[in-house]
Amino acid sequence: GAGPSGLQAAYFLQRAGRDYIVFERSHAPGSFFALYPRHRKLISINKQYTGKSNGEFNLRHDWNSLLSHDHRLLFRRYSRDFFPDADTMVRYLEDFASLLKLQVQYNTAIVHVTLERDDQAWNGHYFPATDPDRSLLVATGTWVPNVVNFPGSEYVEGYETVSVNPEDFAGQTVLILGRGNSAFETAENILGVTNFIHMVSRSRVRLSWATHYVGDLRAINNGLLDTYQLKSLDGLLEGDLEDLAIIKDKKGKLHITLRFYLESRNTSAGIDAITLPQDELDNFATRAPYDRIIRCLGWKFDFSIYNRSLRMMPGKGNKKKYPQIKPSYESRGTRGLFVLGTASHSVDFRKSAGGFIHGFRYTTRAVHRLLENRHHGVPWPCTVYPITQLTNSIIKRVNEASGLYQMFSVLADIILLRDPTVVVAIHRNATAFEYLEEYPVGVLAELEMQTGRKAPNGLFVVIMEYGRNFSGADKDVFYYNRAVGEAQHAWQSNFLHPVIYYYKRLPTEREMRLRPPDWPLPCPDAVHHIVEDFLTDWTAPNAHILPLRRFLENCLSTDLRNFFAESCFLFAFTRQKLPPSCRQGYVGMQGLVGSEGLRRHAVEAGLLEDYTLTDVSGDRPPESHEESQDELLRDHAIPVHPLQHLVNAKDE
Numbered sequence: 001g002a003g004p005s006g007l008q009a010a011y012f013l014q015r016a017g018r019d020y021i022v023f024e025r026s027h028a029p030g031s032f033f034a035l036y037p038r039h040r041k042l043i044s045i046n047k048q049y050t051g052k053s054n055g056e057f058n059l060r061h062d063w064n065s066l067l068s069h070d071h072r073l074l075f076r077r078y079s080r081d082f083f084p085d086a087d088t089m090v091r092y093l094e095d096f097a098s099l100l101k102l103q104v105q106y107n108t109a110i111v112h113v114t115l116e117r118d119d120q121a122w123n124g125h126y127f128p129a130t131d132p133d134r135s136l137l138v139a140t141g142t143w144v145p146n147v148v149n150f151p152g153s154e155y156v157e158g159y160e161t162v163s164v165n166p167e168d169f170a171g172q173t174v175l176i177l178g179r180g181n182s183a184f185e186t187a188e189n190i191l192g193v194t195n196f197i198h199m200v201s202r203s204r205v206r207l208s209w210a211t212h213y214v215g216d217l218r219a220i221n222n223g224l225l226d227t228y229q230l231k232s233l234d235g236l237l238e239g240d241l242e243d244l245a246i247i248k249d250k251k252g253k254l255h256i257t258l259r260f261y262l263e264s265r266n267t268s269a270g271i272d273a274i275t276l277p278q279d280e281l282d283n284f285a286t287r288a289p290y291d292r293i294i295r296c297l298g299w300k301f302d303f304s305i306y307n308r309s310l311r312m313m314p315g316k317g318n319k320k321k322y323p324q325i326k327p328s329y330e331s332r333g334t335r336g337l338f339v340l341g342t343a344s345h346s347v348d349f350r351k352s353a354g355g356f357i358h359g360f361r362y363t364t365r366a367v368h369r370l371l372e373n374r375h376h377g378v379p380w381p382c383t384v385y386p387i388t389q390l391t392n393s394i395i396k397r398v399n400e401a402s403g404l405y406q407m408f409s410v411l412a413d414i415i416l417l418r419d420p421t422v423v424v425a426i427h428r429n430a431t432a433f434e435y436l437e438e439y440p441v442g443v444l445a446e447l448e449m450q451t452g453r454k455a456p457n458g459l460f461v462v463i464m465e466y467g468r469n470f471s472g473a474d475k476d477v478f479y480y481n482r483a484v485g486e487a488q489h490a491w492q493s494n495f496l497h498p499v500i501y502y503y504k505r506l507p508t509e510r511e512m513r514l515r516p517p518d519w520p521l522p523c524p525d526a527v528h529h530i531v532e533d534f535l536t537d538w539t540a541p542n543a544h545i546l547p548l549r550r551f552l553e554n555c556l557s558t559d560l561r562n563f564f565a566e567s568c569f570l571f572a573f574t575r576q577k578l579p580p581s582c583r584q585g586y587v588g589m590q591g592l593v594g595s596e597g598l599r600r601h602a603v604e605a606g607l608l609e610d611y612t613l614t615d616v617s618g619d620r621p622p623e624s625h626e627e628s629q630d631e632l633l634r635d636h637a638i639p640v641h642p643l644q645h646l647v648n649a650k651d652e
Contacts, residue, residue, distance in 0.1 A: 001138075001139040002026075002030070003093070005340040005360050006137075007022070007029055007104075008067065008340075008361050009367070011066065011067070011100055012365060014100065015069075021104075021105055024108065029096070033090050034087075034090050035160070036086070038159060038162070039185055039188075040085050041084075041085065042064070042083055042084050044064050045083065046079055046081060046083070047082070048076050048080055048082075057399070057402070060402045062074065064089065073095065073096055078092050111305055113136070113306050114306075115310055137340055137367075140301075140302060141342045142321060142345075144299055145158055145299055146300055148177070150244050150259060152244075152245050152246025152247060157294050159178075159186060159294065162186070167193065169194050170193045172194055172195060173288065173289070174190065174291065174292050175256070176197060176199045177200055178201055178296035180216075180297075184199075184221035184222055185296075186294060187221075187224045188221045197224060198235050200239055201236075201237075201239075202240050204473055205225070205473070206473040207473070210474075210477050211472060214353055215355060237285055242259070243258055244258065245261070253289035253290065253291065254291070254293055256277075261274065300321035300322075310333060311332075311333025313332070315346045323343060325344060326443070327347055327440055327441075328367075328440060328450065329347065340363070340367060342356070347440075351410070359410075362406060362411055362438055363410070369381065377452070380439065380451035381437070384433070385432060386431070387431040387556070391548060391552060394498075394500065394548065397437070398498040401437070403438040408463070411463075412438070412441045412444075412461045414462075415434070416453055416454070416455045416457075417431075417457040444461070444507055444521065445512050446509075459502075460501065460555075463499055465499045467495070470494040470495070491529045494532065497530055498530040498538060499530070500527065500530070500548070501527050502524050530547070558579070559579040562581045567582075568582035568585070572586075
């Protein structure tokens with residue numbers, strides 16, 4: 001599939017120089033967006049301005065762009081609309097494929113997928129049309145309409161074919177089956193021309209601002225809620241659609257009844273011979289006949305093209321529209337078959353954004369990195385820093401990383417602590433850490449195998465989370481005192497905020513399975529919540545940075561503060577072990593080169609004592625550095641610093 005996730009995967013494969021091909025049944029990429037949404041307005045936000053120029057941060061509020069190195073392929077260059085038109089997405093995807101010269105074979109419909117056993121293949125089989133060393137990436141999305149069969153369902157119009165011209169509904173009474181964005185989008189389009197609209201679904205309405213799930217009802221389409229609650233004829237009902245039946249009378253009107261009324265009756269005898277609910281309950285809610293009934297029940301994955309040998313099984317419960325996959329996005333039934341994009345949403349359904357472009361662009365990159373390690377021995381990308389940069393590294397990521405922000409509770413940054421004896425490249429006797437970005441936490445127990453990185457000395461996991469009891473269809477998310485402002489109450493934060501888990505060793509698969517309900521990770525050895533922030537700007541020295549640093553210090557039993565050379569000099573005489581910043585800086589002859597301006601600034605800020613040099617040699621500049629030192633020593637111009645004048649350790 002050459003939809004957004006297929007093109008995103010192709011981009012990463014091409015950048016890595018891998019051999020790949022994308023098959024697309026249509027003549028152009030993004031064929032789904034050529035048809036849907038039917039009323040052509042996307043509900044993915046396209047924020048033009050954030051007040052910042054940081055491209056990574058801005059992706060937090062750009063829900064349409066795919067990841068690439070080409071700044072021309074940012075969606076804001078294609079549309080200035082906050083909710084763009086779907087035709088713009090089609091044009092964007094066409095440019096993404098053509099400008100990056102992705103290998104897409106159009107007009108190629110894959111109608112049957114099977115596998116053949118091969119003991120020589122890495123996974124024991126291969127997919128015909130590929131060689132034994134290849135993997136199959138399924139990025140076909142969910143495009144098969146959900147259909148509920150009940151007596152009279154032949155009278156129902158589908159969302160995929162119903163008219164989008166409001167005038168076709170003028171003066172009509174309409175029933176909509178469904179309760180998602182497609183249902184409300186359809187209702188919004190005809191709200192002003194119909195007699196009234198009723199909407200029936202088995203579940204209550206779920207508002208995205210209450211559930212914090214972008215797939216639930218968005219405010220842009222919820223006009224029907226106003227007209228329902230303000231008693232302007234429209235209304236919402238709950239009921240199991242499979243219990244319904246539809247009867248058409250001689251005038252073409254559609255009547256709602258219940259299936260059990262028809263079980264022992266001859267429906268061909270006409271409507272007059274059929275018992276309707278209002279015959280027994282004269283105030284039955286849907287007793288008024290309808291002119292049209294529209295099905296808006298969303299889509300599901302197309303399982304029909306997969307041979308049974310692949311064991312592509314649907315999920316269970318509310319995930320049955322998606323194939324069963326592991327947290328690594330690999331099929332549970334077939335090694336080497338990965339599911340990308342919307343079809344992979346079972347991993348985080350109703351939890352995060354993995355079913356949407358602004359989420360699966362990151363999970364697709366994660367799958368690519370897993371495959372790079374598995375097939376090519378390329379370890380998961382990481383950066384090695386000295387331990388003194390631990391606090392700064394975390395603060396930088398939680399303030400700008402878009403993958404952590406969009407795929408909260410699913411993707412996390414992993415910090416692997418390194419043995420001091422193996423980091424000679426940084427500094428002798430120094431401690432350091434490896435920083436891995438946006439790793440799927442569902443496979444944390446497999447980290448060493450999946451990434452090619454070792455975790456013998458413990459690790460930190462940096463993740464974004466909402467409060468445990470803040471999200472839900474029945475939650476009041478606007479209650480008074482809904483936000484926490486004090487650092488000591490950070491664990492009670494409701495809104496999205498960073499959480500740091502510390503493990504002395506890598507969690508096991510059993511611990512992952514037995515983790516507490518709704519926890520993304522098993523119980524850690526220590527955990528720290530950075531208090532939620534109204535501006536999502538976690539840079540406050542006292543509220544955000546200081547508590548984080550102290551948490552890290554407690555976990556590592558070390559001092560992560562940065563010290564001036566004067567303090568390091570004192571510690572060298574008074575402590576058995578120097579802080580890391582002194583070992584890596586002062587002892588290693590590292591640090592800022594002093595200057596008169598820097599010294600004066602430190603004195604004025606109260607960070608250093610004012611040891612003013614007494615210039616006994618007049619204004620004549622020394623001829624050389626050595627001459628300057630000799631002259632100062634000879635004239636005793638540098639006073640000895642008494643210990644009582646040494647400044648206390650200061651935070652940098």
